[in-house]
Amino acid sequence: MQILYCFKSLIVLDIERVIKGCIKKERRSQDELVRIFASSLMAVCKRYCQDSRLANDALQNTFINVFKYIEGYSGEGSFEGWLKRIAVNCSLTLMKKEAKIRVYDEVEEETMLQSDIPDAYDRMKVKEIMELIKKLPEVQYLVFNMKVVEGYSHKEIAEILKIQESTSRSNLTRARNNLIRLMTKNN
Numbered sequence: 001m002q003i004l005y006c007f008k009s010l011i012v013l014d015i016e017r018v019i020k021g022c023i024k025k026e027r028r029s030q031d032e033l034v035r036i037f038a039s040s041l042m043a044v045c046k047r048y049c050q051d052s053r054l055a056n057d058a059l060q061n062t063f064i065n066v067f068k069y070i071e072g073y074s075g076e077g078s079f080e081g082w083l084k085r086i087a088v089n090c091s092l093t094l095m096k097k098e099a100k101i102r103v104y105d106e107v108e109e110e111t112m113l114q115s116d117i118p119d120a121y122d123r124m125k126v127k128e129i130m131e132l133i134k135k136l137p138e139v140q141y142l143v144f145n146m147k148v149v150e151g152y153s154h155k156e157i158a159e160i161l162k163i164q165e166s167t168s169r170s171n172l173t174r175a176r177n178n179l180i181r182l183m184t185k186n187n
Helices: 001-022 029-047 052-072 079-098 124-134 138-151 154-161 166-187
Strands: none
Touching: 001 029, 001 052, 029 052, 029 079, 029 166, 052 079, 079 138, 079 154, 124 138, 124 166, 138 154, 138 166, 154 166
16 A cells, blocks of 8 residues: 555656646657657547547647646646646647538427436447447537546536537436447447
């Protein structure tokens, strides 16, 4: 237990050193930051940019923005959370530009259906579930990812996608209902 705590403390100290070096524009610290966080940030970019070329571009834009705005990191909250927010924003910006995502602000015309998860869900592997999520319509995919996977609030999703909160909620409900249909169809 003591060793694990010391190891975590060393990692925190090391990341603080890297952040300070990045603020000073030290190339070595920037390389170290990329080495430490590239794989986890690439996973975030891939969740939003299903095309690997776009995901690579989003990751590159993420690090460009990180190095540009690192002085703005207040030290409050998780540094990795701050990085992931930048990765999500860069991915969404690229998707909007490249894939021409159209997010329509909708009035909730459908009655919200109860999303009862079928028993099939319990028997599915994470990889199978992720493949089903990728089959969702693009806006539903984005909202589901942002809410369920990344933990954004509907208010934050609405601000980022420039939609109303009710549109975010309705797209999440539709995404869940579509996932249920896909799950029951596959089993």
